[in-house]
Amino acid sequence: MLHRYRTFASAVALLLSAVAFTRAAPVAIAVHGGAGTLVREEMTQEREAEYRAELERALRAGHAVLVDGGSAVDAVVAAIVVLEDSPLFNAGRGAVFTHDGMVELDASLMDGYSNSAGAAAGVRTVRNPIRLARAVMEDSPHVLLAGRGAEEFATEQGLELVANEYFHTERRRSDLDRVKASAVGKTTTRADGANTDRDTAAFLASARYGTVGAVALDASGRLAAGTSTGGMTNKRWGRIGDSPLIGAGTFADRRCAVSCTGHGEYFIRGAIAYDVAARMDYAAADLDTATRQAIHEKLARAGGTGGLVAMDVQGNVAMPFNTRGMYRGAIHADGRMEIAIFADAEN
Ligand code: ASP
Numbered sequence: 001m002l003h004r005y006r007t008f009a010s011a012v013a014l015l016l017s018a019v020a021f022t023r024a025a026p027v028a029i030a031v032h033g034g035a036g037t038l039v040r041e042e043m044t045q046e047r048e049a050e051y052r053a054e055l056e057r058a059l060r061a062g063h064a065v066l067v068d069g070g071s072a073v074d075a076v077v078a079a080i081v082v083l084e085d086s087p088l089f090n091a092g093r094g095a096v097f098t099h100d101g102m103v104e105l106d107a108s109l110m111d112g113y114s115n116s117a118g119a120a121a122g123v124r125t126v127r128n129p130i131r132l133a134r135a136v137m138e139d140s141p142h143v144l145l146a147g148r149g150a151e152e153f154a155t156e157q158g159l160e161l162v163a164n165e166y167f168h169t170e171r172r173r174s175d176l177d178r179v180k181a182s183a184v185g186k187t188t189t190r191a192d193g194a195n196t197d198r199d200t201a202a203f204l205a206s207a208r209y210g211t212v213g214a215v216a217l218d219a220s221g222r223l224a225a226g227t228s229t230g231g232m233t234n235k236r237w238g239r240i241g242d243s244p245l246i247g248a249g250t251f252a253d254r255r256c257a258v259s260c261t262g263h264g265e266y267f268i269r270g271a272i273a274y275d276v277a278a279r280m281d282y283a284a285a286d287l288d289t290a291t292r293q294a295i296h297e298k299l300a301r302a303g304g305t306g307g308l309v310a311m312d313v314q315g316n317v318a319m320p321f322n323t324r325g326m327y328r329g330a331i332h333a334d335g336r337m338e339i340a341i342f343a344d345a346e347n
Pocket of ligand 1: 034035090209210211229230231232240241242243249260261262263264265
């Protein structure tokens with residue numbers, strides 16, 4: 001009898017510790033598909049459904065990795081690859097055109113647990129730039145590779161290469177034509193990036209939103225963040241934005257993971273991704289406060305537009321933005337899925 005009781009008691013103890021373990025080890029993921037002038041009236045129901053379906057596919061791909069015990073880095077890469085392969089977003093296939101009618105891609109990845117990072121800028125032939133960022137992080141002594149050298153490294157690493165035309169879509173080509181034809185588009189070529197209304201208008205007109213990013217927390221409590229983009233329509237002179245810059249467009253440490261989207265020049269000057277981490281570190285701000293201050297105070301004060309997705313080590317998610325909309329979604333630590341597009345989202 002006593003023996004039976006002991007067996008029963010240890011089974012209950014095992015069950016309780018399993019429940020406690022599950023509670024103590026939440027996994028979560030959040031993604032964005034870019035911020036911009038997204039207006040409900042200008043979006044058809046079919047289009048909206050397509051975006052939602054792709055965001056959900058990305059979330060599920062990343063979440064499946066986490067549930068299987070994969071790392072936060074694995075999950076971020078899995079989610080971003082889905083969005084890079086989708087023609088809907090400004091990353092990988094479907095990215096925006098440069099002034100010269102090419103696609104040039106930027107991406108970065110950071111592992112907050114090991115404090116390692118990798119990034120690539122201005123690549124034209126790498127099908128999934130986020131995989132290149134990962135290879136730079138794991139298989140090179142460097143953090144950021146650019147242009148031809150980055151492509152040489154991708155070739156050595158055996159990453160999939162494609163012709164630049166693989167990335168081209170009609171929609172992005174007409175964006176380029178439209179921006180080139182509009183007077184406002186021409187102001188994007190300002191080299192000093194000064195804070196003027198015309199700059200902001202140029203961004204809103206030219207960046208057809210759709211940069212993608214992801215943040216994740218794995219069952220071991222590790223955080224990671226990644227971002228991938230084609231940059232801004234009509235960009236020239238090898239322009240690089242915030243997305244491949246650690247601390248500007250992407251950052252992760254043991255407290256938080258952040259991926260940004262918006263007018264890159266402002267995110268670079270404000271070191272916005274790192275700014276969130278710094279507020280949590282130096283000012284002991286919680287994730288919600290830190291991200292709100294970074295976007296609604298620091299970025300907005302400078303005249304910048306955009307948003308971010310961020311996660312802390314408890315799996316809390318924050319997705320603030322100061323544009324009309326931001327494609328975004330999360331699978332929270334309690335398993336709840338959330339996908340939203342517009343600022344006034346009730347969803
Ligand atoms: N941040 C990106 C860049 O400036 C663009 C975007 O997020 O839409 O390159």
